[in-house]
Amino acid sequence: MAKPPALRAAVRPFKALFDSDAFAGILLIAVAAAAIALANSPLAGDYEHFFHRQFAWSPIAKLDTLHLWINDGLMAVFFFVVGLEVKREMLAGNLADARTRRLPILAAATGMAMPALVYLSIAGGEPELVRGWAIPAATDIAFAMGVVGLLAKRVPPSLRLCLLTIAIVDDIGSIAIIALFYSSGIKMAWLLAAMLVAAVMIALNRYGKQRVWPFVVCSLLLWFCVLHSGIHATIAGVVAALIIPMRTRDGYSMLENMEHGLVGWNSHFVVPLFGFANAGVPLTQLGLAAFLDPLPLAVGAGLVIGKQVGIFGSILTAEKLGFANRPSGTSWAQVWGMSALCGIGFTMSLFIGALAFPKSPLLVQEAKLGVLVGSLISAVLGYTVLRLARTQQQQPAP
Structure with missing residues (x-):
């Protein structure tokens, strides 16, 4: 039955918002605010108990709380979607052309290195805090693109594309950091089993297997093996995604269809649920x-100062040296605003914070505080600068 014209007119703005980049950012802001409110309300105990109480029985003994199922299980879907996006970009997107990927790769690399250096300059004097160096190195794609969506046409398409590409390269770096620096107690039997499953998936790809279900089954088996191997389970999502065929022999794009099918669930359910389970900081206790303690201050400064200095400085230097030009039709003020938005860490930063201090709940909470405050300052600053900057204004490099 067709909807009445009045109802269609009333629903249209909400549907447009739901389909826009802005919705994912607004949703993350809402769930973060809800989590913080609950963690500082009379329901704080219920909020903590809901996510961290141990199950009497779990199908996977290693995952005996809802929090673990979200962080080690559901977040594998997030990393799977990131892996699909990275592979598509490398084969047929912005990372496929050496000339167009030159600037985003440089900006992302310096945009990860500088926050780490800023963090270590503040917190590096305390040995127990050194493991958190990677917390401010990440950029939250959904959050940053959500802020850009709120600005609509004030952000040139070239700048939007540059931000998206930097964030994708940033994700690649963050995944590598998690695999290399936040894995411990490797169990070779499980690791060999994971390698065997990956080999089967590669064979399915190589021989043109066109059905989706064998890849889905193998991806689940790969995740199960990696979960028990000592490498963080979410890495399995990336590995599985990189093996999914871009195109089968008949031209069907399994990768793109999987990405399109999962991206909505990822941005509207997986990431918000992770944010709700992890963003609750008990401000009344802290x-x-x-x-102003070393850990939250180092994380916040890394996101706000390190990201801006690293990304804006690299783009400015690249143009001065003739290595690459800033996005076409953008002013330096707009590049600065984009650099500030890259300081929104949220999802990946919260994730790395939990990995960095697994045996110290207090340090995890302090890391969360730094992530939330640093991300908020970066979002407000980036939005304000881009809101005030003149569109399509060309200025000489300072």
Whole structure:
């Protein structure tokens, strides 16, 4: 039955918002605010108990709380979608052309290195905090693109594309960091089993297997093996995604169809649920003065200062040296605003924070505080600068 014209007119703005880049950012802001509110309300105990109480029985003994199922299980879907996006970009997108990927790769690399250096300059004097160096190195694609979506046409398409590409390369770096620096106690039997499953998936790809279900089954088996291997389970999502065929022999794009089928679930369910389960910081226990402690201050400064200096500085230097030009039709003020938005860490930063201090709940909470405050400052600053910057204004490099 067709909807009445009045109802269609009333629903249209909400559907447009739901389909826009802005919705994912707004949703993340809402769930983060809800989590913080609950963690500082009379329901704080219920919020903590809901996610961290141990199950009497779990189909996978290693995952005996809802929090673990979200962080080690459901987040594998997030990393799977990231892996699909990375492979598509490398084969047929912005990372396929050496000339167009030159600037984003440089900006992403310096945009990860500088926050780490800023973090270590503040917190590196305390040995127990050194493991958190990678927390401010990440950029949250959904959050950053959501802020850009709120600005609509004030952000040139070239700048939007540059931000998206930097964030994708940033994700590649973050995944490598998790695999190399936040894995411990490797169990070779499980690792060999994971390698065997990956080999089967490669064979399915090589011989043109066109059905999706064998890849889905193998991806689940790969995740199960990696979960028990000592390497963080979410890495299995990336590995599986990189093996999914871009195109089968008849021209069918399994990768693109999987990405299109999962991207909505990822941005509207997986990431918000992770944010809701992890963003709750008990401010009443820590106190606002806790932000001046070395860990939250280092994380916040890394996101706000390190990201801006690293990304804006590399783009400015690249243009001065003739290595690459800034996005076409953009002013330096707009490049600065984009650099500030890259300081929105949220999802990946919260994730790395939990990995960095698995045996210290207090340090995890302090890391969360730094991520949330640093991301908020970066979002407000980036939005304000891009809102005030003149569109399509060309200026000489300072």
